[in-house]
Structures are given as C-alpha cells and as structure tokens.
Amino acid sequence: MQPVIITDKLTKHFGNFIAANELTFEVDKGEIFGFLGANGAGKTTAMRMLCGLLTPSSGKATIAGFDVYKETEKIKRKIGYMSQKFSLYDDLTVSENIRFYSGIYGMNNQQIRTKTAELLDELQLQSEAKTLVRELPLGWKQKLAFSVSIAHDPDIVFLDEPTGGVDPVTRRQFWDLIYHAADKGVTIFVTTHYMDEAEYCNRVSIMVDGVIAALDSPSNLKKQYATDNMEDVFYELARKAKRKAD
Amino acid sequence: MKILLFLLEKEFRQILRNKQMIPLLLIAPVIQLVLLPLAANYTIKNISIAVVDNDHSTFSRELISKITASGYFRLTGYTAFYNEALSLVEQNKADLALQIPVNFERNLVRENSAKVFIAINAIEGTKANLGGAYLASIISDFNSDIRINWPAAPAASDPPQVAVISSYWYNPFMDYNLYIVPAILVTLVTAMAALQSAFNIVQEKENGTIEQINVTPIKKHIFILGKLIPFMVLGIILFTLGLFIAWLLYGIVPAGSLLTLYGSLIIYLFAMLGFGLLISTYSSTQQQAMSLAFFFILIFNMMSGMFNSVDSMPQWAQTIVQTFPTSHFIKIMRMVVLKGSGFSDILYEIGAMFVIGLILNTWAVLNYRKTTG
Numbered sequence: 243m244q245p246v247i248i249t250d251k252l253t254k255h256f257g258n259f260i261a262a263n264e265l266t267f268e269v270d271k272g273e274i275f276g277f278l279g280a281n282g283a284g285k286t287t288a289m290r291m292l293c294g295l296l297t298p299s300s301g302k303a304t305i306a307g308f309d310v311y312k313e314t315e316k317i318k319r320k321i322g323y324m325s326q327k328f329s330l331y332d333d334l335t336v337s338e339n340i341r342f343y344s345g346i347y348g349m350n351n352q353q354i355r356t357k358t359a360e361l362l363d364e365l366q367l368q369s370e371a372k373t374l375v376r377e378l379p380l381g382w383k384q385k386l387a388f389s390v391s392i393a394h395d396p397d398i399v400f401l402d403e404p405t406g407g408v409d410p411v412t413r414r415q416f417w418d419l420i421y422h423a424a425d426k427g428v429t430i431f432v433t434t435h436y437m438d439e440a441e442y443c444n445r446v447s448i449m450v451d452g453v454i455a456a457l458d459s460p461s462n463l464k465k466q467y468a469t470d471n472m473e474d475v476f477y478e479l480a481r482k483a484k485r486k487a488d
Numbered sequence: 489m490k491i492l493l494f495l496l497e498k499e500f501r502q503i504l505r506n507k508q509m510i511p512l513l514l515i516a517p518v519i520q521l522v523l524l525p526l527a528a529n530y531t532i533k534n535i536s537i538a539v540v541d542n543d544h545s546t547f548s549r550e551l552i553s554k555i556t557a558s559g560y561f562r563l564t565g566y567t568a569f570y571n572e573a574l575s576l577v578e579q580n581k582a583d584l585a586l587q588i589p590v591n592f593e594r595n596l597v598r599e600n601s602a603k604v605f606i607a608i609n610a611i612e613g614t615k616a617n618l619g620g621a622y623l624a625s626i627i628s629d630f631n632s633d634i635r636i637n638w639p640a641a642p643a644a645s646d647p648p649q650v651a652v653i654s655s656y657w658y659n660p661f662m663d664y665n666l667y668i669v670p671a672i673l674v675t676l677v678t679a680m681a682a683l684q685s686a687f688n689i690v691q692e693k694e695n696g697t698i699e700q701i702n703v704t705p706i707k708k709h710i711f712i713l714g715k716l717i718p719f720m721v722l723g724i725i726l727f728t729l730g731l732f733i734a735w736l737l738y739g740i741v742p743a744g745s746l747l748t749l750y751g752s753l754i755i756y757l758f759a760m761l762g763f764g765l766l767i768s769t770y771s772s773t774q775q776q777a778m779s780l781a782f783f784f785i786l787i788f789n790m791m792s793g794m795f796n797s798v799d800s801m802p803q804w805a806q807t808i809v810q811t812f813p814t815s816h817f818i819k820i821m822r823m824v825v826l827k828g829s830g831f832s833d834i835l836y837e838i839g840a841m842f843v844i845g846l847i848l849n850t851w852a853v854l855n856y857r858k859t860t861g
Contacts (some may be wrong), residue, residue, distance in 0.1 A: 327696030345494030
C-alpha cells in the first residue's frame, strides 16, 4: 500500500505554546484513520496543517505526494475538507451548493449534473433539491456537507468532528456514507469524540497534550490496555493530560 | 475563468435572495436624494433684519422696501434708535441691524454719496456672512438704480465708476441642488460599495464558509474578483437609479457624456470596493468591519468637498484628501455633470482614483491569506 499522508516530526507552535509536537505517522490509501484526543489536544491544529490551511513550524509532511510547505495549492486539488463549523451556504439550495462547490473545483456543467443526480440519489434528497440548506435538519446538512466535500473525487477527505450534535441514527447513516467513500478508494481522516465511531476506524491515533500518545487498530489498542472498549483506552490516556481542556 | 463564472453565479443568487438588499438598493437613493439636498442648502432665507431709520425720507423707505422685497429678509424691527435695534439683535430677534443715518437722502442728492451702517450678529456664522453679503449687494443695486433714475444727474460731477459684476458660470443661479445632488450621488455609491463588499466577505468568515473556500484550489485574485464584480454591478445600478431620480426631482441632466461619467464611476467603484475588501481582510466580525468602514467613510464624505471647498483647507489637509478616492470622484461628478467636462479634463482625477484603487486591491489580495502562518 502506498501511504497518502506521511508526516515526520510535524510541529506547530503559537508563541511558546506547542499545539502539535513532532507528529509522525502515515496513513494508507483507502484507510479510515481516526484522529482522537480531548478538546485542546491539538487535533484541529494538526488537521489544518495537513489541509494546507496552516503553515507548520517545523517537521515534514506530504499529502498525496505534495509538500505541505510549498505545494499547498496542489494539495487542495487532491483533498476534501469538512470543518467543525457547518460549511455550506445556507442561503443556497441543496443543488446550488453542490453545483457551486463542484464548479470551483473545475467540473463542467455535464459532470455537475451527473454528480448532483448521483449525490441526491445517494442521500435520498431528490425531493429537497430546491430546498434552502438553512431549512434542512442538522443531520441532513451534515450528510450533505460530507457528500459535497467529496463531490470532486478527492484522494483524501479530512473530517473535523463531522457528527457533532447529530442523533445516533443519523450518525450511523453518516458512517455508511464514509464506508461507501472508503470502498471507492477515498482515504478518510476523521476526528471524533464518539468512541463507538472510533471502533469503525481501521486505525486510530490518540493525541494527548499535542503529542500522539497511541496509534494502532482499535482491537490492538484494546488488547494493549486490557479492556473491551475504546472508552477505557481513551480515558486511560487522556486523563494523563496536563494541559487544560478548552 | 470558468471558476469565476461559478463564483459570480453564486454571489448573484445570494444577493437576489437577500430580502434586505434589493429594497435598500431601490429605496435608499430616493430617500437620500429627496432629503439630503434640503439639509445641504446654503441659500439662506428669512434673515431677520432690524432697521434704524434716522432719515425717514423717500430714499430710506425705498431702500427698506427693496430689502424686504428681495425675499431674503424679514423686517423684524423698525425703530429710530440704534440701541433699540442692537437689543433686538441681542435678544436674537434680529440677525442684522441696518442703520440709515440722518440726512441720508440729502447727502445722496447733494454730495452724491451716503453711508449706511450694518451691524451683524456673527454667532450664526453662515447666516450672518451671507446676510451681510446679500444686504451689501442690495444696497449697491439700490445705489445704481437711483443713479439711472436720477432726473437731473450732473453728468460732469459724476465720477466714473467701476462695478464688479460677478456671474456664476456652470451654475448661473447658484442653485445648491445642482451643486449638492451630484455629491450625494457619490456618497450613496460610496457607502454601498465599501460596506457591502466588506460585510460580504466577513459574513463568509463568520459562517465558516471562507474556510471551505480556502481548502479549495481557487486562486485568491479570482475569489476577490468574484466578490468585486457583483458589487460593481450593484453600484452601477444604484448610480443609474440615482441619476434618474436627480433628473426626475431636480431636472439635473449631466452636461457631459454619460460614457465619461460611467467610465469614471467604474474606476471609482474599483477603488472603493478595494477599500471594502481590504477592511474585510482585517476584520473577523461584521461589527469590526462596520466600525472600521464607518470611521473611514465618514472622513471620506466630510472631507472630500461635498459641503465645503477642499481648496480652502490647509495644505497638509489637502494632501491627505488627495488620497481619498471620494474627493476625486466628487470633483469629476461636478465637472462632468455641471460643466460637461470630457475625459481629457479629468485625466488627473481618473488617474489618481485608478492608482489608489490598484494599491487598495493589491493590498487586499496580498492580505487575504488562504494559508495562515
């Protein structure tokens, strides 16, 4: 397997504060990689560096073969991103949002039409195509935001707490979408606070105070910490944190 | 290029869907052009005058009736004592006191000259100034009138007179609407361009959609262009509407070519939109953008010669005003609308606006970062 994300001692500090300290890991193509950690552990900082939104302080990283310092705009062609903060235009309709985001990635009208039909079908939102996004329930918005973030067929998609505030049934449906995308070869890099979601990942890393404290498959981690659930693993690691959560 | 079209499509959809924007765009110019010229009118009427008539002659009465008939003055006191007139001024019942001395008529007939005395209450500066000037011109008018009608003018003893006759070119009747309406049109476009463009980007910051844009491979200048063009179009629509209302209400038709006018407008909008975009790159909330934009817009509007002449400011202030695109555009508007100036007459102003616009826009593009440090 060819790794699509490679980092080597990737570090980011803001003044004296080290938000992310010497992160070193690899993520393979088509993998679902869980990125766990308490609030303030440095997950979002790390993710923003990998997306080319934030310049690292030191260390190395390549995303889809491109350097995070010099080739951020090339990286941006290869990735999708869905932030914590809801990121669709709520004064545009469902299909207008799909059209806009596909369009700015350079897709033509024909491709956009096909893509829109395909997405609406997958999300079963055909009847809501002309509904303003602001009128959709949160769970639907999140599913739509995910589908829009992979509409341009990226190699990797970064999801920053995509299921925050969403009910369990919708979360389940959301993960069906994630699996579906991973099956098509999209690498999934996801942060979450839900331990049941951590179980769905191929591998998870757990960040504590800006460093990666553990990185393995959920089953190996459970074995290592002699427990039958990820909750205990997370708690065991996270309670060692000295940094105050925000 | 194709990407720009997608951006424009999205911006226009959002603008057209904004329930506040369109009424604001249609109603604001009407209200501003109806109300503001009333406030900015310098023609002063109803100046109260107290007359001290110590002569009680035909000529003194003629002079008084000429003053009251002018329509600018209201006779609020008629007395024989100067002190009484002065106390009227002190009580704010009169703005001016005019004293016609004893033997006014006799001196005028015999010695061919007579003096009158004017006392002006200078607390309301503009009123006093203009009132004094009006009065002086009425008196000089009176003076020449009686000379013409003099039955037995002793031609030999009449000294040759040089009279200064001023005529106001391009605005012969000193109609203040003609002076102020083009400037109001400018402020109208200024506020729209600077505020809406600043708010628009900051709104994307607040909603978090800008971050989604920042992870796309979209080029910065394309994104900025996608924000600039829609507001350019709105500015042109607003201006056209304002021009139409100026014609409808005040009968103002630009003396110069529309091509010159719109050409300058586009360059002005380019500069002001650049200013709005620059503000948006420095603000993370709409409140910040609002405070920043208002601070500058107020200065732009007040100092750019809308109400007062830039030429009468101190040199250092004039130098600062040179950097305000608004001052150049107000000048252009007056030159083109009132005087009918062509492109060659306003090259300096156009050039200045273009340079300022280029600086502001470049600054905005450079300061807008898709990747933060």
